[in-house]
Amino acid sequence: MANQSYRATVASIRSVYGKRLRWQDYRELMSMHSVTEVASYLKNTPAYSELLREIEPAYVHRGYLESVLERSIFERDMHFCKLEQIHDTPFFRFYLMDYEVQEILKAIQFLSDENADYITEMYAWLSPYTCFPLEKLARAKTQDEIVEAVAHTPYAPVLKTFFAENTVPKDFTACEIALRSFYLQQIREDAKKIVKGSDWTALDDFIGEQIDLINLINAYRLKSMFHADADTLGKMMLPVEGKIPKRVMQQLYDAPDDVSFQQILKTTKYGRMLGTGTQGFDRQQMEKAFQTLRYRTAQNALHFSGHAAVSLYAVHFLFQVEVRNLITLIEGIRYGKSVAFMQSHLILEA
Numbered sequence: 435m436a437n438q439s440y441r442a443t444v445a446s447i448r449s450v451y452g453k454r455l456r457w458q459d460y461r462e463l464m465s466m467h468s469v470t471e472v473a474s475y476l477k478n479t480p481a482y483s484e485l486l487r488e489i490e491p492a493y494v495h496r497g498y499l500e501s502v503l504e505r506s507i508f509e510r511d512m513h514f515c516k517l518e519q520i521h522d523t524p525f526f527r528f529y530l531m532d533y534e535v536q537e538i539l540k541a542i543q544f545l546s547d548e549n550a551d552y553i554t555e556m557y558a559w560l561s562p563y564t565c566f567p568l569e570k571l572a573r574a575k576t577q578d579e580i581v582e583a584v585a586h587t588p589y590a591p592v593l594k595t596f597f598a599e600n601t602v603p604k605d606f607t608a609c610e611i612a613l614r615s616f617y618l619q620q621i622r623e624d625a626k627k628i629v630k631g632s633d634w635t636a637l638d639d640f641i642g643e644q645i646d647l648i649n650l651i652n653a654y655r656l657k658s659m660f661h662a663d664a665d666t667l668g669k670m671m672l673p674v675e676g677k678i679p680k681r682v683m684q685q686l687y688d689a690p691d692d693v694s695f696q697q698i699l700k701t702t703k704y705g706r707m708l709g710t711g712t713q714g715f716d717r718q719q720m721e722k723a724f725q726t727l728r729y730r731t732a733q734n735a736l737h738f739s740g741h742a743a744v745s746l747y748a749v750h751f752l753f754q755v756e757v758r759n760l761i762t763l764i765e766g767i768r769y770g771k772s773v774a775f776m777q778s779h780l781i782l783e784a
């Protein structure tokens with residue numbers, strides 16, 4: 435499909451994103467002392483006024499507000515996709531796949547608790563949209579029952595293979611890597627069917643950059659905190675092709691320590707994008723720099739591409755960052771954290 439087919443979708447995405455929270459909003463929010471104040475402020479912003487229209491700030495519970503904010507990402511994605519009836523096109527289902535993978539992982543994570551905890555954590559509002567019955571997943575108490583809950587979906591073969599090869603010990607991280615890798619490979623395959631030429635290049639570059647940065651963040655964390663060796667890092671990374679050549683990624687994994695890791699990183703495009711400002715950063719500052727770079731690449735993708743596939747994939751991530759920022763603030767206020775502490779954990783525009 436040509437770009438012209440998606441003009442209304444792209445225009446809507448850019449319009450809604452233009453109402454996002456800015457630094458001034460975050461500064462105001464960080465000065466607040468209660469969930470009531472946060473809810474009241476958000477209710478009067480262009481970004482969240484409609485979403486929170488029915489909420490009475492004086493009575494809103496922290497958990498409920500966070501749930502509404504999480505759901506807002508999904509509802510925005512649905513709105514964008516329904517404008518030109520592209521929600522049933524394979525690639526444009528990627529955001530729903532993202533939530534489906536999250537639900538499967540939550541169910542696996544809480545298996546030892548007989549899924550009682552999962553039932554309280556599940557996004558029940560997803561039920562009408564998932565390709566598997568969410569209620570059946572909630573009732574699953576064994577690995578076999580989880581596979582049965584997602585039978586006849588693309589997730590079943592992934593889980594069958596994983597569970598067969600990893601029965602003891604249960605390795606949740608490895609399972610997450612398997613499902614996330616399948617998700618990324620699937621959306622790339624689906625995107626190739628509808629996105630062509632320079633638009634495909636832009637989308638593929640953006641997805642590749644996100645893969646690289648996820649792996650760099652995880653590798654740096656493991657290298658700096660646990661002095662992980664190359665074999666350990668290789669098993670913990672997404673085995674999906676990004677934009678960094680494999681030999682360079684291997685050099686990063688082989689680095690004897692985090693200082694050497696950063697020296698090798700400087701030779702890559704991401705090292706150049708980070709610039710010299712990260713010299714002397716501690717681990718937390720370095721991780722934030724990586725996360726901020728992910729944010730910047732998403733903004734660039736949204737700004738420079740006129741194709742709905744690129745725009746929607748980028749804005750989905752950008753709104754995830756905004757909601758995580760808000761939840762960080764809500765939790766920070768709840769536990770009486772300082773403004774400096776909260777700000778250090780926010781991913782903001784430069």
